Amino acid sequence: MASLSDIALAPSRPARLHLWLAAALVLAALASLQVGAADVTLSALAGKFMRGEALSPLERLILWDIRLPRLAMGALVGAGLAVSGAILQGLFRNPLADPGIVGVTAGGMLGAILAIVLGGLLPAAHLARTGGQLVPLAAFLGSWGATLLLYRVSTRGGRTSVATMLLAGIALAALAGALAGILIYMADDQQLRDLTFWNMGSLAGASWPKVLAAGPLVALALGAAMTLGRGLNGLAMGEATAAHIGINVQRLKTAAVLCAAAATGAAVAIAGAIGFVGIVVPHLVRLAAGPDHRTLLPASALLGATLLTLADVIARVIVAPAELPIGIVTAVLGAPVFLWILLRRKGGLA
Amino acid sequence: MSFIATDIHVRYGPREALRRVSLTARAGELTAIVGPNGSGKSTLMGALTGTLPFDGSVTLNGQDITRQRPWQLAAQRAVLPQDSRLAFDFPVIEVVRMGLQAGTAGDRPEVPMQALARVGLAHYATRSFHALSGGEAQRVMLARVLAQVWEPVADGQPRWLLLDEPVSSLDIGHQLQVMEIARDFARSGGGVIAVMHDLNLTALYADRIAVLAGGDRLAFGPPTEVLTDGTLSRAYGCALRVSAPPPQHVPYILPHAATP
Structure with a gap:
């Protein structure tokens, strides 16, 4: 018979799930550091480390400036999108529901397109001040602008109507799409190419400045999200x-929208529009562990980070030495998985 | 200690859903609100629970409800809604545990199981909520509400059950079971306010009945005073005959066909 201390020490089911997911994330991270265009492998680096040899400048560059920031960015973006999806599915x-529903993605896309097509018209001095990061900056401002506008429209007398938000989000996305259409019509061939790639999402532009800009915001949003369960x-x-039952519903709604907008806005800004992570990851967790948000939110963060890291490994390997936009990988893998879930569940979703 | 609504006035656009309706529910009693469809029963319940904006005042145990935080209200009263839908498929026991949100029985982890046993569904604890029938789902929601205010009296103050059509999806046996639970809660010192449709069930269990029609309060008092041919026929706009058959002489309402 189990004694009381055994029961206290044995990890609960959610805790065990989190441990497994954390282990999966570590494995995915190792895979991400191992794989790349250059022939630099972790075992070789570990061997050098054991023998006390210094890494060559090239190895340092590849590990420290290319693969690590890319890993960090993938994990941040994956965790941010998945948790935003889980929050918004709960809220609505x-x-x-997915992060696109509160206009974050549409607003971010419009910002990015504005920057790509019209950025060249800015005076060079202003352009220099953005440090070559005009597109991410504009995408972030666009996604936040859209969310705040949406929140204003659907809040009357201190009460936010979730149904209005849903409808207004559709209208706003259509408007952003039309404005984007006008800009696309004006764009030249190179700009069109940039736009198309932005829309498919990519971690190829990973760098420490981007990680440091988006990281704290995503971390803050994730930390706050964990209190919403x-x-x-x-x-x-x-x-x-x-x-x-005693919940301050208006405060909950405000916090949920802010967390989702911060995490998704930062993710969209640094990696473009990456689909499917936000909607599929919370579903997978619900299938494994049930709908309790106290488990769902942290587990979605871990699984989202893991899956996006793995998707990035595939994106880098499958057409090496070139690489696929990661949005293609997440959609090609995500869509069939999603269909499979739908077919397998006879009773419908929810 | 009581639940007092004074001059409650609610408008939906140009329509007046309630016209200066007052109601005093006392702890230790089951107060029922009856009336035809659209008479303002659910609107009055919405004002009592603080869900709807209204003119007038509602005080709970002497405190204005609009000045209290959600968790303060949750510690004093629990609300059973008409709708027992759930967006995600939680296990039954987790649904009942949500009643502990306000921390009212937080140090009593056994309360949710006891509440589930009280509605006769202890063996359903690990089942999926979405697999339940409408009536079972309604009883699980009642267990959640009971868990929230498990002791009818806490710190010398009565606690309250607000039930919006608590027996609407239940068979006659479970209708009686749920009304017994509500009456026991009141007999133990708590207060119960219930919106009801079934007049005979109301006559059997209510200590006081408010009859609403067209947004006005037509009558308020004990069943024998309120449930009369005149009042009911006026409220419902149809011919109703009230008798009091032995042995209990509880009012019993029979409809009369409009055309023979």
Whole structure:
């Protein structure tokens, strides 16, 4: 018979899930550091380290300036998108919600297209001040602008209507799409190429400045998101009932929108539009561990980081020495997985 | 200690859903709100629970409810909604545990199982909520509500159950079970306010009945005073005959066909 101390020491089911996912993330990270165009492998580097030899400048460059920031960026973007998806599915009480639904992606896309097509018109002095990061900056501002506008439109007398937000998000995405269309019409061939690649998402531009710019924001959003679990669980019964069991529903909604917008905005800014992670990852976690948001949110962060890191490894290897945009990989792998889930579940989603 | 609504006035656009309706529910009693569809029953419940904006005042145990935080209200009253849908498929016991959100029974981890046993569904604890029938889902929600205010009296103050059509999806046996639970809660010192449709069930269990029609309060008092041919026929706009058959002489309402 198990004694009381055994029960206390044995990790609970969610804790075990988190351990497994953390282990998977470590393996994915090792794979990401191992693989690349240059012939630099972890075992060779480890051997050198054991023998006390210094790394060559090239090896340092490849490991420290190319593969590590790329790994960090992939993990940040994957965790940010997956947690945003989980938050928004909880907020909208709809398993089909994804970060695109609050206008973040559309706004980010419009910002990026504006920067790509019209950026050249800016005076060179202003352009220099953005440090060559005009597109990510514009994408971030665009995604935040869209979310704040959406939040304003759907909040009346201190109450945010989630249904209005959903509808206004569709309208805003259509408007952003039309404006983007005008800019695309004006764009030259090179700009069109840049745009197309931005829309498919990529971690190819990974650098420490980008990681340091987006990292704190994503980390803050993820940290805050972990406190929303109980509230989002209560929200599953509807807003009125959530309030009746003691949840401050308006504060919960504001916090949820801010967390999702911060994490997605930062992710979109540094990596472009990467689809499917936000919608598929929370589903996979729910299948494995149930809908409790106290488990779902951290597990989605870990699984999102793992899957995007792995998708990036595939993107780098599959057409080496060139590489695929990561959005293609996530969609090619994500869509069939999603269809499989839909076919396997007879009772429908939710 | 009581739950007092004074001059509640609610407008939906140009329509007045409630016209200066007042109601005093006392701890230790089951107060029922009855009336035809659209009479303002659920609107009055919305004002009592603080879900709807209203003119007038609602005080709970002497405190204005609009001045209290959600968790302060949650510690004093639990609300059973009409709708027992759930966006995600939680296990039954987790749904009941959500009643502990306000921390009201936080140091009593056994309460959710006891609440589930009270509604006769202890063996359903690990089942999926979405696999339940409508009536079972409604009883699980009742267990959640009971878990939230498990002791009918806490710190010398009564706690309250607000039930919006608590028996709407239940068979007659479970209708009686749920009404017994509500009455026991009141007899133990708590207060119960229930929106009801079934007049005979209401006559059997309510200590006081408010009859609403067209946004006005037509009558308020004990069943024998309120449930009369005149009041009910006026409220529901159809011919109803009230009798009091032995042995209990509880009012019993029979409809009369409009055309023979």
